[in-house]
Amino acid sequence: MKKFLPKLVQDDPWLEPYSGVISDRMIVAERRQKELTGGKSLYEFSSGHLYFGLHKTTGGWIIREWAPNATYIYLVGTFNEWREQAEFSFTHIGEGVWELELEADAIDHGDLYALQIHWAVSSGKRVPAWARYVVQDKDTHIFNAQVWAPELPYEWRNTGFERTEEPPLVYEAHVGMAGEEPRVHTYNEFRELMLPRIKANGYNTIQLMAIPEHPYYGSFGYHVSSFFAPSSRFGTPDELKQLIDEAHGMGLAVIMDLVHSHAVKNEVEGLGNYDGTRFQFFHDGPKGEHPAWDSYCFNYGKSQVVHFLLSNIKYWLEEFKFDGFRFDGVTSMLYFNHGLGIAFTNYADYFGANVDYDAVTYFKLANKLMKEVNPKSLSIAEDMSGMPGLAAPVESGGLGFDFRMAMGMPDFWIKVIKEKSDEQWDVGDIFYQLTSKRLDEKVVSYAESHDQALVGDKTIIFRLIDKEMYFSMRKDQPNLMVERGIALHKMIRLATASSAGGAYLNFMGNEFGHPEWIDFPREGNNWSFKHARRIWSIADNPELKFHWLYDFDKEMIALINENKLLTIPSVDLVLENKPDNVLAFHRGLFLFVFNFNPQHSYTDYGIPLGAGKYRIVLNTDSGRFGGNDLVDEDISYYTLPNGGVESQHYLKLYLPARSALVFKKVDIPKAK
Numbered sequence: 060m061k062k063f064l065p066k067l068v069q070d071d072p073w074l075e076p077y078s079g080v081i082s083d084r085m086i087v088a089e090r091r092q093k094e095l096t097g098g099k100s101l102y103e104f105s106s107g108h109l110y111f112g113l114h115k116t117t118g119g120w121i122i123r124e125w126a127p128n129a130t131y132i133y134l135v136g137t138f139n140e141w142r143e144q145a146e147f148s149f150t151h152i153g154e155g156v157w158e159l160e161l162e163a164d165a166i167d168h169g170d171l172y173a174l175q176i177h178w179a180v181s182s183g184k185r186v187p188a189w190a191r192y193v194v195q196d197k198d199t200h201i202f203n204a205q206v207w208a209p210e211l212p213y214e215w216r217n218t219g220f221e222r223t224e225e226p227p228l229v230y231e232a233h234v235g236m237a238g239e240e241p242r243v244h245t246y247n248e249f250r251e252l253m254l255p256r257i258k259a260n261g262y263n264t265i266q267l268m269a270i271p272e273h274p275y276y277g278s279f280g281y282h283v284s285s286f287f288a289p290s291s292r293f294g295t296p297d298e299l300k301q302l303i304d305e306a307h308g309m310g311l312a313v314i315m316d317l318v319h320s321h322a323v324k325n326e327v328e329g330l331g332n333y334d335g336t337r338f339q340f341f342h343d344g345p346k347g348e349h350p351a352w353d354s355y356c357f358n359y360g361k362s363q364v365v366h367f368l369l370s371n372i373k374y375w376l377e378e379f380k381f382d383g384f385r386f387d388g389v390t391s392m393l394y395f396n397h398g399l400g401i402a403f404t405n406y407a408d409y410f411g412a413n414v415d416y417d418a419v420t421y422f423k424l425a426n427k428l429m430k431e432v433n434p435k436s437l438s439i440a441e442d443m444s445g446m447p448g449l450a451a452p453v454e455s456g457g458l459g460f461d462f463r464m465a466m467g468m469p470d471f472w473i474k475v476i477k478e479k480s481d482e483q484w485d486v487g488d489i490f491y492q493l494t495s496k497r498l499d500e501k502v503v504s505y506a507e508s509h510d511q512a513l514v515g516d517k518t519i520i521f522r523l524i525d526k527e528m529y530f531s532m533r534k535d536q537p538n539l540m541v542e543r544g545i546a547l548h549k550m551i552r553l554a555t556a557s558s559a560g561g562a563y564l565n566f567m568g569n570e571f572g573h574p575e576w577i578d579f580p581r582e583g584n585n586w587s588f589k590h591a592r593r594i595w596s597i598a599d600n601p602e603l604k605f606h607w608l609y610d611f612d613k614e615m616i617a618l619i620n621e622n623k624l625l626t627i628p629s630v631d632l633v634l635e636n637k638p639d640n641v642l643a644f645h646r647g648l649f650l651f652v653f654n655f656n657p658q659h660s661y662t663d664y665g666i667p668l669g670a671g672k673y674r675i676v677l678n679t680d681s682g683r684f685g686g687n688d689l690v691d692e693d694i695s696y697y698t699l700p701n702g703g704v705e706s707q708h709y710l711k712l713y714l715p716a717r718s719a720l721v722f723k724k725v726d727i728p729k730a731k
Contacts, residue, residue, distance in 0.1 A: 126334035171203040230262035320387055422460070487637055503563070513576065671710075
């Protein structure tokens, strides 16, 4: 009998020794789905948000919570002066579920509320796990749930929006720091000011960070406390819906950073010790604590936890019409040691005892559910391990993500800038790093994200220009260090975007070389908002050099968009001349030529090609991008044979030092 080989293994024979493990994972996921759903669909199963939490009914209100270790639960709030009262006492209805029904006039829209949960030895006030809106008192800083039930629910206008099949050009953004003023900015401000800017810049997908409620603003939204509540520090749930609605009206998809990898340890406003136990949502003991993040780790083997998290996915997709997720901390979830201290240099690292089968199964179910809710939804994995099959279909033996983040590229660029002189940049290694990926899996390529912009790290522009950023950025101020930095900034981003493995990402402000790092208010900076903002005025100011970078990014993204460049899977090496620091590659009809040499410009430099005619469509040395205008962009370029007509043709070019040219091959009119 012929051995069954999942398509993932058929596509990569090196995986054959692990075909049994891959097949087992498929079987386990199918079995687990049947156990959870009882034969129903994942869509029907993942509806906990429609049952749990506070809901308005035709005759009043009903609230349910899961707290298996509780002995008594009371609803307390502004409506009963935060006192435990018999009429607000929950009833245990079985399997750890508690329920309370109330008359219509018992509570009102806008009331604050919480749970007072009692267990055998103690009790504690808790923000309900399924709360849909949570607010913080400005004076006491205490978090409470708030009844959100406006008389007129939000009315969606762009109900027919569907994410297109175009490769995602992702604009990673944080609502709170998206404005210029030193404060927390709002959903409304982002909608009014940022949506038009993102649309004009050519991006087609917005990735919003820090949406689910988090107690500490400086966590960047990665220490979540309330998984079903959009952060109130930016505005109301309806204002977030309006933001997404108007983005859809502009043709922009909106995805969200989804943090299912861990949860904040906070007990009053989070899930920590929720019903008096550590193990309700999380693993007990050391396994339940992340050693590097000071947070709790979910138990993906527990049915109620999987129900909670899958319902969370369906909730954001349906209630707010998000178009998908970038799953945070995937590596941490996949491995019992969270991927710490492993180089992942061989396939055995991905299929051994260190892999958490429950997490693997969870991802398979989560990605299947997303397509059931919205077949056009987008699923991206933030994974640094490179597990084979991560971004392959579930039915092929994969985990079902559409893309994974190419997390090695930012690290590579930083390493090159930090550790090598300009003359030592290895164009062969650059091309390898840019294109090294599994052929059957798509990646989101990026030169830098928010990680490189945080205090403790440096953006590419800061590493290249350093303190001169503050003194020599007027266009009438010559500075060799700044000129070098601007030239390389354009080349690095063009090389990364043009070779992207199916999608490209930029963090807001990085496109124009934002001069300030990100530092959220904290005790160490006297709770200052000075560096938790983006200064758009310097990008818009035509007298500043930031404007050059901003314009270049617009044209680069337009080139990629208009020519559907990222739909072309193959990126083909044409030339890598290490002594000269020259790199050239083809992508479809487009030829990309980079001269990374810091000193030498080349005249009549030959690029070996077939016979053809080319024209320049993008030039980093153009004066409108801060270059020296040394290349004629208006003429056509023809390949010339080295000898006879049948000999090797070359495209003879002038290549200025530290510059890149993009050519498009055009048809040569045939003689009549």
